[in-house]
Amino acid sequence: MTETLLNVSEGDQAPTPSNLKAVGKKTVQAIVINDKSRFSYKIDEPGILKSKPTEYPTMQTNMRLGNQIGENSGMHQNLNSQEEDRRGIGGSLNSAGTRRNNGFQIFAALCLFLQVSLDLVKSLYAKFIDWDSEMIDYETGIPSHATNTAISEDLGQVEYIMTDKTGTLTENRMIFRRCCINGVFYGNESGDALKDDKLLNAVAGSSLDVIQFVTVMAICNIVIPIKSKTGAILYKAQSQDEDALVNAAAQLHMVYANKNANILEIRFNGSIIKYELLEILEFTSDRKRMSVVVKDCQNGKILLLSKGADGAILPYAYDGQQTRTFIEVVEQYAQLGLRTLCLAWRELKEDEYQEWSLMFKEASSTLVDREWRIAEVCQRLEHEFEVLGVTAIEDCLQDGVPETIETLRKAGINFWMLTGDKQNTAIEIALSCNFISPARDRVCIAMDEAFSSGMPIGVRPHEAKYLCKK
Structure with missing residues (x-):
């Protein structure tokens, strides 16, 4: 189908431009513009207008038709004005929807940018662990390696550390x-x-x-x-x-x-x-x-x-x-x-x-x-x-245990040590590991032999002895 602009009036014989050719059954779609509106014609033979003009559905067509009709009929003018208002409101709504969609797209782009930035920063923090030359096993020569990029974030959430003594400390x-x-x-x-x-x-x-x-x-x-x-x-x-x-x-x-x-x-x-x-x-x-x-x-x-x-x-x-x-x-x-x-x-x-x-x-x-x-x-x-x-x-x-525990305690991390040793042995180990400071008061909670031996009895207040030492 070929579209051609023809400047003719309604009822006139259409001109025959050089590029107007018949397609199929010699039927050509032609666009004809007269003085008042825009019409669509079907031409069976080149240069001969056979079909009655049909209104082309565009906003300009409606506006021009409304102006023409409004000259003769006030009622038609009012109706057309309402139509224009309705279309104006629709245009405003479309404009607001466009702005809202643009805002959503900008927000999504910002979120994606922030997520990528956080991942890059966490990856850089993990690399600091790999680059630390002092974090190495001197016996095997194997350096530290962070396999998780969120390790720095996870370490920042640690508040308590519970550790065994034998084989750990x-x-x-x-x-x-x-x-x-x-x-x-x-x-x-x-x-x-x-x-x-x-x-x-x-x-x-x-x-x-x-x-x-x-x-x-x-x-x-x-x-x-x-x-x-x-x-x-x-x-x-x-x-x-x-x-x-x-x-x-x-x-x-x-x-x-x-x-x-x-x-x-x-x-x-x-x-x-x-x-x-x-x-x-x-x-x-x-x-x-x-x-x-x-x-x-x-x-x-x-x-x-x-x-x-x-x-x-x-x-x-x-x-x-x-x-x-x-x-x-x-x-x-x-x-x-x-x-x-x-x-x-x-x-x-x-x-x-x-x-x-x-x-x-x-x-x-x-x-x-x-x-x-x-x-x-x-x-x-x-x-x-x-x-x-x-x-x-x-x-x-193990080498470096007292220094490591002291550093972690300064960072606000608390320690619990599990051991089956006697009380005095546990206290001495805790002192040597910097679990506790010799200058601070200590509260020792000792349970009687019946409770510590695992007998099925309930906890009674008189079975615990509280001793305060310096």
């Missing part, structure tokens, strides 16, 4: 430092009992108390000895405390050499001592001790060897044994920030062990309240101890 690398055997202190002067000549001479002289103490250190555990290709004996232990005790016993010439099924082989001063492992009473948080029942293959004696917290060993000493010295030793080691364990043993009669063994096997095979029944059966055996002594193990702090 400390290296979890236990070192045997001191011990007290039957009231005799070893390692107090040098700080290392394994280099104390007094202890080394006692081992060489086969002192009975010292040999029993070191024997418990060597075999009262669930450690597995492994012989390397070079012939050296390595120990695979689940507990770092047990690993420290076994290695310390080996340095005192009580070497846990081999475990073949239930036979334990100990090398001491060139001789081999064998024990048959009968039962293992595993450590639990309620009992706070672990024990083994072994049979000396040399003389056939059945022995109960135990180690645990002072509160789980000392109260079960046999009547007549003085435990005041051991209590003072534990407090002294705890004030130095050392981890303490009490070692004990007792000889069992054959019929006593056989009767107990049946109850222990029955409790171990039950399906209802197994843990409770095992603990009850173990309690029947773990009593009348002969306390041999106390060990003190050091767990060194």
Whole structure:
């Protein structure tokens, strides 16, 4: 279809311009403009007007028609004026809608720009962590790397940090430092009992108390000895405390050499001592001790060897044994920030062990309240101890822990430390870590033994003691 402007009047013969051509059935759409309005014509033959003019739907057409009609009819003029008003209001509304849409587009663009800017800033903050040359693992040489761009934003929201002590603040690398055997202190002067000549001479002289103490250190555990290709004996232990005790016993010439099924082989001063492992009473948080029942293959004696917290060993000493010295030793080691364990043993009669063994096997095979029944059966055996002594193990702090905690505290972050150590040990560790300041008053909340042992009792006001110290 071709549109052509033709300047003719209605009823006149249309001119034939050079570009006016018939399309299809010689039908051409032509636009004809006369003096008063704009009309559309259909031309079947070039130059011949056949169709009656039809109004072209445009605003200019309506306005011109309205003006023409208004000259003859006032009514038509009023109607057309109303039409103009209506169209004017519509135009204003369209203009307002256009401005509103433009405002929405500008607002969306600003939001997008702000989001992009925030992402760029957070990415830059994360890069500062990557660029910090002091944040590096000096052992492996691996620098820090922020994998999350929102890490700075997340760190800014931290108010409390709850941390474990062992392996988090400390290296979890236990070192045997001191011990007290039957009231005799070893390692107090040098700080290392394994280099104390007094202890080394006692081992060489086969002192009975010292040999029993070191024997418990060597075999009262669930450690597995492994012989390397070079012939050296390595120990695979689940507990770092047990690993420290076994290695310390080996340095005192009580070497846990081999475990073949239930036979334990100990090398001491060139001789081999064998024990048959009968039962293992595993450590639990309620009992706070672990024990083994072994049979000396040399003389056939059945022995109960135990180690645990002072509160789980000392109260079960046999009547007549003085435990005041051991209590003072534990407090002294705890004030130095050392981890303490009490070692004990007792000889069992054959019929006593056989009767107990049946109850222990029955409790171990039950399906209802197994843990409770095992603990009850173990309690029947773990009593009348002969306390041999106390060990003190050091767990060194990781490098930079005190400085890091002090910096975070200045930033307004509070710390909670979880530990199973004694109160004095926990206080000393907290002081060394800068958890608490020695110049401030401290409030210590201590609960009685019944509550701390996990018995199903309610919290009563008289069961908590509040002590204020400087």
